[in-house]
Amino acid sequence: MDRAQWGSNLGFILAATGSAVGLGAIWKFPYVTAHQGSGAFLLLFTLLTLTIGLGLLRVEMTIGRAGNAGAFGAYRKLGGTGWGLVGLLGVLASATILSYYSVVGGWTIAYIWQTMTTALTRDPDLLRANFSALAEHPWLPLFYHALFMLATVGGVVGGVQGGIERISKVLMPCLFLMMCLLIVRGLMVPGAWAGVSAFLVPDFAGLTMQSVLDALGLSFFTLSLALGIMTTYGSYLPASANLNRSALTVALLTLLSCVMGGLLVLPPAYALGLDQGAGPSLTFVTMPMVFSYLPWGNLFGTVFFALLFIAALTSSISMLEVVVAFLMEHAGQGRRAACAIAGIGLFLVGVLASLSMTGMPALQWGERNAFEWLDTIATNVMLPVGGLFTALFAGWVIWHVLQKEWHGAPRQSALAAWRRLLIGLITPIAIGFILWNGLRG
Template identity: 40%
Template sequence: MKNDLQKRENWTTRLGFILAAAGSAVGLGNIWRFPYVTGTNGGAAFLFIYLIAIILIGYPLMVTEMTLGRKTQRNPVGAFKALAPNTPWWLVGGLGVLTGFVILSYYSVVAGWSLAYIFKALGGFVPEMAFGEVFTDHITGVGVPIFWHAVFMALTIGVISAGVVKGIQRAVKTLMPILFILLVVLIIRSLTLDGASEGLRFYLSPDFSEITAQTFMDAIAQAFFTLSLGMGAIITYGSYLSEDANIGDNAAYVVGLDTLIAVMAGLAMFPALFALTDVSPDAGPGLTFITLPAVFAEMPLGSFFGFIFFVLLSIAALTSAISLLEVVVAWAVDEKDIERKKASIIVGIIIFIVGIPPVLGYSAWSDFSFLGFDVLDTYDWIANSIFLPLGGLLTAVFAGYVWKARNLADEANKVGGVINIGEWYGFLVKIVVPIAIAVVMVVTIAQTLM
């Protein structure tokens, strides 16, 4: 096997890494899932608990995965092999690679919907459109959804095959600023609509009487899932960090930027929802492809702003997708000694094929049901309810009890920065994080099976 420590690429700038890691975290979970989960849980009260969960659970896990990658300069499997040789702990890294593979297979399908809606917006959103039927007609097709799934995977493969610096870093340095600018444009348009103040009040003025046990569960789950934790992406990106990078500060920048984008997405959506529709903010996942086009149809220059939104959503999806594909490709390059471009194409094609059943789940395979889920939701449930939390839980246990929290803190603190990884880290990663993830995982699975 080649000497990866000699040939491995590194991020050439700190900004490049931060934007790449934040891009991995910023995806459909921020622009699509966060607003509807917030709406379902009462708005501002959920936002308050979510921010606490980000600090107590998301940040220490981000530090953990980033440090594991930087220390070993390896993919998730190689990282655990290096720190716990001749033990089964490498299987945790293997779970991360598998999770990235599964998530990207159906993530690409949904991202393909977003690409298609860019062109639907260009065709015009008008109040008379039956938006529910438009969406149903799209996803129940066969050729068209597969085509957009293929286009999105081709874009992802193209970025990854170019490498860490020329591919990922160059792409995110362009895409992330564009994403931010488009989001600001949508926020300005949303806040200047008549009646926007009611949506702003719902989103930013907490009513703590709305808080339930489910609110805490959803906040912890969203904080965990939105940061791309438990799937090997941050370990992989951390492996391209140089020795002079400060982990504590870099992790804070990534977590902060991801959280900022999620909060901004809510600012773009809720004022417009309250101003232009009588749809409840807890309308669920349909907010993106049914409710929001209806909102844009009622808005001056609505098709233009709809176009901006779906470009924004597609960019967010792409920045996450490249990190998911990179996890699997890095494993193939490191562990199987396959050349990067060849690995990107082979792995990408396999993932595309595995993603075809979720497409057919709304047409030819619409009769499929697993625990009441269709094909795409089955993929999502397995990945998000089992693989992701299990990977995060075992990573926290490994860092806290096997490699030892003190060793990880020393590695993270090698280069001084504003944030010092102190005793608080050990308490969080050994006790708070595992318990919180375990509770969310067990309750989520139990609720599904009951």
């Protein structure tokens, strides 16, 4: 059976960028950057993304195209059965994250409706209570979770060209246009330009080893590394595609999205004296407060949460495609059946994650609930372990395959030696620090 291919390189780049951007650029990047001192952390994040992150991104795309299969099949084909387990870990990581990510995506749908129909308030206690009332409700989040999962399945069931690529070509331009609109409006708030300065001007005194670890971990998160996504998407690339250029374009667009996400959120919050490093609540508590100070606040708030929904959806589509591709290749399922099996199964896991937010004792284990355990296992263990073994696999097992895909034949040069050192030695060491730090937490 011939493998599906992207209809155009632009379609692939937009789909890969949509996966990479996700909630990371708009939700996670602003509060992590604010917490770490903004400008200096942004420079550090940019440096690590364009070295270690870009290197691993290109490797994953190349493994997919060279193996002409999804994550599990490509690793197994190129390195043998044992290395296939690394690809399988990526499939499991995508499945795990999507199960609770869909719950968060459902919250964005709920906030679109709330912002359209409810008067905004500046009371932080009321805003926090509103978010808690949604997240801890026994059944309402399940309704929105189901809507989000249905939208995700709808984006994947049409296939690579008819579904994922077509949707990405519509949603990604919409996402960037909406970001530009909200950035311009936010910069009109008195004092916002001082917030831009605070975001972009570096202060290196505040950087620590924790900053390095956070920047590298955030780079992995925003680039969708070690999830099997870039391997699966890369497997749909034709032999004529320029992997180096495609990987660099995706990395640069992801960086641009992160900077835009920071400009969208941090300057208006700074101008209004709100907590920019408030953690995950920055999105669902602080930002509604920002819009309450603006004329037409309900309109701009609705656009903001629609933007979050689009970002979440483009990422969730990529994660579901990893699981669907696995079921199609290794369980003999057609695309429709694979989408139904994966969608229903991951929805049910997400139900447990959502119900655990209500404090249900059966879903509390130790100091964490099921939602928190899924997040901890996926981001602190699965991603760094997958990235670590992918780097070792690339640098010491299939380096000759990568050289052939990149250059047509192995190269003996200082640049090639540096790339191998970066991927095969520096990257595993850096990821090892992330893993150690994650396990300590």
